[in-house]
Amino acid sequence: MKGVFLESPGVIKIKDIDDTDDIPEGFIKIRVKSVGICGSDVHYYLHGRIGDFVLEKPMILGHETAGITESNGNNIRKGDIVAIEPGLPCEKCKYCKTGRYNLCPDIKFFATPPVDGSLREYIIYPEEFVYRAGGLTTNEAGLSEPMSVGVYATGKAGIGPENNVLIVGSGSVGILTAFSAEAHGSNVTLCDINMDKIKYARKCGFAAFLNDEIHDKYDTVFECSGMATEFAQNKTGKGGDLFLIGMGNTSGLNPLYISSNEITVHGIFRYSNTFNDAIKIIKKYRNRLKPFLEKNIGIDNLDSYLKNKEYEKYLKTIVEL
Ligand SMILES: [Zn+2]
Ligand SMILES: [Zn+2]
Known part of the structure; x- marks a missing residue:
C-alpha cells in the first residue's frame, strides 16, 4: 500500500509500505478514504518541528481521518463509514485513569514525531478509538477530529x-x-x-x-x-x-x-471523549458545513499543493485516497 511521507522539511514522498491482514484482537482494519490537512501538518512540512516534537526520520503525515472498515469488530461491522481518533493513550497513568487522556504523557498521536500519521491506504487500529459515522460521507466524517x-x-x-x-x-x-x-x-x-x-x-x-x-x-x-x-x-x-x-x-x-x-x-489541549458528539454535531449542521468540503486533492497533488501554499486559500483541504 501507499503512504505519504514527510522525508524532511519541504520534501514529500509517496512510498510503498507493507500491507497485512494480520489483525490483532480488538483491532479493526480500515481503508482510509479521507484525511484533512491541518495547520500542524503544514507546520511540520515547513519547519520540521513543533516545539519539542522534531522530525528526525521520515514520518507519514495526517491525523484528520475517516474511512471504510474492512473487518468486523464487536460493534463495528465491515463496510461501516468510520472516523478515527488520532491519539492512543497509555490507559495506565493518572490522567488516563481519570478520563483526561489528552494529558497522557505517553499518548501516541498521529503525525506527531516519531508517530506516523494516517495518510496511507490502510490502518489497523484499536476498535475503541474508531467511531461509526453512518449517514455521513467519509469527507464529512473526517471533520470529527477538528470538530472535537x-x-x-x-x-x-x-x-x-x-x-x-x-x-x-x-x-x-x-x-x-x-x-x-x-x-x-x-x-x-x-x-x-x-x-x-x-x-x-x-x-x-x-x-x-x-x-x-x-x-x-x-x-x-x-x-x-x-x-x-x-x-x-x-x-x-x-x-x-x-x-x-x-x-x-x-x-x-x-x-x-x-x-x-x-x-x-x-x-485547552486537544480533547478527550468527544468523537461521538462531534459526529452528532456534523450530522446536525451538515448543510452549513459545506464550505469545509470545497477543496479535495489526491495524494499525488499534495507535494505541489504544499509547495504553492494553496492551503492559504481554503478553509479546509481534504486529501482523498
Ligand atoms: Zn488537526
Ligand atoms: Zn496515560
Missing part, C-alpha cells in the same frame, strides 16, 4: 442558551467551535482580523465581524487564533470564562484585569 476541539472546549465551558459567546479567530477551529457552541444553544459571535476568514464564517451561517467592530463583553470567550490572547481577555466580561484553544500566542494576560473582573482562564 470545539466539542471539548464548549463541553468544559458548560455553556447554554443563557450565554453570549465570542469566538476570536475564524479559521477552521474557530468556526467548528462556533458550531459546537451553537449546539449548546448559545448565542455565538465570531471575529477575526482577516476579512477572508470572516467571509467563511458568514458562509457557514454565523455572525462574524472584524475585531475592531467588537465592542461588547461576553460571558464566555474562546481564543482560537493563537494570536489574540490579550484581545480575547479584554472581551471577557465580569465573572466570565476565557478558553485558550489557539497555540503559539506570546502576548500576555493582565493579572489585574483577570482578578478584578474575576475571570477564569482555561487552557
Whole structure:
C-alpha cells in the first residue's frame, strides 16, 4: 500500500509500505478514504518541528481521518463509514485513569514525531478509538477530529442558551467551535482580523465581524487564533470564562484585569471523549458545513499543493485516497 511521507522539511514522498491482514484482537482494519490537512501538518512540512516534537526520520503525515472498515469488530461491522481518533493513550497513568487522556504523557498521536500519521491506504487500529459515522460521507466524517476541539472546549465551558459567546479567530477551529457552541444553544459571535476568514464564517451561517467592530463583553470567550490572547481577555466580561484553544500566542494576560473582573482562564489541549458528539454535531449542521468540503486533492497533488501554499486559500483541504 501507499503512504505519504514527510522525508524532511519541504520534501514529500509517496512510498510503498507493507500491507497485512494480520489483525490483532480488538483491532479493526480500515481503508482510509479521507484525511484533512491541518495547520500542524503544514507546520511540520515547513519547519520540521513543533516545539519539542522534531522530525528526525521520515514520518507519514495526517491525523484528520475517516474511512471504510474492512473487518468486523464487536460493534463495528465491515463496510461501516468510520472516523478515527488520532491519539492512543497509555490507559495506565493518572490522567488516563481519570478520563483526561489528552494529558497522557505517553499518548501516541498521529503525525506527531516519531508517530506516523494516517495518510496511507490502510490502518489497523484499536476498535475503541474508531467511531461509526453512518449517514455521513467519509469527507464529512473526517471533520470529527477538528470538530472535537470545539466539542471539548464548549463541553468544559458548560455553556447554554443563557450565554453570549465570542469566538476570536475564524479559521477552521474557530468556526467548528462556533458550531459546537451553537449546539449548546448559545448565542455565538465570531471575529477575526482577516476579512477572508470572516467571509467563511458568514458562509457557514454565523455572525462574524472584524475585531475592531467588537465592542461588547461576553460571558464566555474562546481564543482560537493563537494570536489574540490579550484581545480575547479584554472581551471577557465580569465573572466570565476565557478558553485558550489557539497555540503559539506570546502576548500576555493582565493579572489585574483577570482578578478584578474575576475571570477564569482555561487552557485547552486537544480533547478527550468527544468523537461521538462531534459526529452528532456534523450530522446536525451538515448543510452549513459545506464550505469545509470545497477543496479535495489526491495524494499525488499534495507535494505541489504544499509547495504553492494553496492551503492559504481554503478553509479546509481534504486529501482523498
Ligand atoms: Zn488537526
Ligand atoms: Zn496515560
